Amino acid sequence: MTTAIPTASGDGSKAGWLASASPADRAAFLHGLSPAEARCLFHDWSFWSRPNQQSPPGDEWTGWLVLAGRGFGKTRAGAEWVRAAVEAGRARRIALVGATAADARQVMIEGESGLLAISPPWMRPLWEPSKRLLTWPNGAVATAFSAERPGQLRGPQHDLAWADELCKWRHEDAWEQMLLGLRLGAHPRWLATTTPRPSRLIRGLLADPKVHVTRGSTFDNWAHLAPTFLAEVVRRYQGTRLGRQELHAELVDDVPGALWTRALIEAGRVARAGELARVVVGVDPAVGAAGEGEGAETGIIVAGRGIDGRAVVLADLSCRMAPTAWARRAIDALRRFEGDRLVAEVNQGGDLVESLVRTLAPEVPYRAVRAARGKAVRAEPIAALYEQGRVVHVPGLETLEDQMCRFTSHGPDGPSDRVDALVWALTDLMLGPVPPAPRLRRL
Known part of the structure; x- marks a missing residue:
């Protein structure tokens, strides 16, 4: 392009200068473009983007975390980042991972700011939904994945990955599998675009020196949002906890x-x-035929009661496995921690749960429990034990603790399988009858 582009001002973008220029200056600039230059300008992300939507400089980072409010332009930034890497030849195999399969398709690929919409006609990829595959004219390919199915990410290799709305991912294993497959090329990189949520995964990324963090609010993009939307979200959410999280992108714990x-x-x-005087393994089963890494999660929590009367949460062995596999995992935990009893909820599995345990290990002390009250009602007495200082945690229970801190008096805000297993274990240890002759063991 031969026409000089003015320097940035306003919101920091060159387009911001153009929008704020006088009608005469704007007309003169646009009329000075040839048809080819106008087409190039329309697809020039460096012209339209704000600085906080542009890829970080340098080679020291391996991951880019865009932690921003609703309407910031995260999806556009992610799609343009992928497009730039493809057009420059830096990416040949790309993973596009959405919170669900529908999110990956409808937002990251087919959405108004998705890859199909932002690609210029001369570099538009071919989208094959049945194969979950995008193919660019230069041979680069991108595959769409769902974070609900971590097993999809086992095996495939990539040199670039874009993870969208990480805060909505139910299974952290999907993130781990994505990283394990990011092993092609000289400098494989990932981008995660998300509104914030105080999960262990987000906090870990914020603390990683190899991760470049970009923060932004809804109001950074005010010029491109409907005035009615802005007025309504300010009226409803400004000054609230939800507003701090969803609009201003604060990590509210x-x-x-x-x-x-x-x-x-x-x-x-x-x-x-x-x-410890007693040890119990609590199980909240996910009954189904899902394979390892997929489907619902089975909560498996190991807890003990000390000779001082306090309960100690010892391990979180929750998993996504087929019934026989998670039953064997719970039994192995009981043996490893010299446990006294395995306690499992049978609302969903019924006799299947006991049948699995009896088949695999007939000698295991087993107690079936049936939930007759809501989750929150069952959890409240256990929360009271924490407030009284009667329950402590060993290190390494971050995912369980994330679930606990999202569990309200109205019920869980998200999955609660680990908390449910914790409640069953601590109820048996602390609120049930105490055996007359406890065994002592040191852990």
């Missing part, structure tokens, strides 16, 4: 009404368990 807070859990942190 404590959920209003949560039965547990991070401060409460941290106050009961211990380095080791000490001498």
Whole structure:
């Protein structure tokens, strides 16, 4: 392009200068473009984007986390990042991972800011939905994946990955599998575009020195949002916790009404368990035929009661496995921790759960429990034990603790399988009858 482009001003983009110019200056600039230059300008992301939508400079980073509010332009930034890497020849095999299969297709690929919409006609990829495959004219290919099915990401290799709305991903294993497949090329990289949520995964990425973090709010993109939308979200959410999280992209840890807070859990942190009188393995089963890494999760929590009367949460062995596999995992945990009893909810599995345990290990002490009350009602007495300082945690239980801090008096905000298993284990340990002759063991 031969026409000089003015320097950035306003929102930081060159397009911001053009929008703020006088009608005469704007007309003179546009009329000075040839048809070819106008087409190039229309697809020139460096012209239209704000600085906080542009790829970080340098080679020191391996991941780019865009943590921003609704309407910021995260999807457009992600699609343009992928497009630029493809056109420059830096990416040949790309993973596009959405929270669900529908999100990957409808937002990342087919959406108004998705890859098909932002690609110029001369470099538009071919989209084959049945194969979940995008193919560019230069041979680069991208495959769409669902974070609900981590097993899809086992095996495929990539040199670039775009993960969208990471805060909505139910299975952290999908993230791990994506990273394990990011092994092609000289410098494989990933981008995660998401609104914030105080999960262990997000906090870990924020602390990683190899991750470049971009923050932004809804109002960074005010010029391209409907005025009625802005007025309504300000009226409804400005100054609220939800507004801080969804509009201003703040990482707000404590959920209003949560039965547990991070401060409460941290106050009961211990380095080791000490001498225990009883150990129980609590199980909240996911009954189905899903394979490892897919489907619902089975909560498996190991907890013990110390000789001082406090309960100690020892391990979180929750998993996504077929029934026989998770039953064997729970039995192995009971043996490894010298447990006294395996406690499992049977609302969903019924006799199947006991049948699995009896088939695999007839000698295992087993107790079936049936939920007659809601999750929150069952959890409240256990939360009270934490407030009384009667339950402590060993290190390494971050995913369980994330679920706990999203569990409110109205019920869970998201999956609660680990919390349900915790409740069953601690109820048996602390609220049930105490055996007259406990066995002592040191962990």
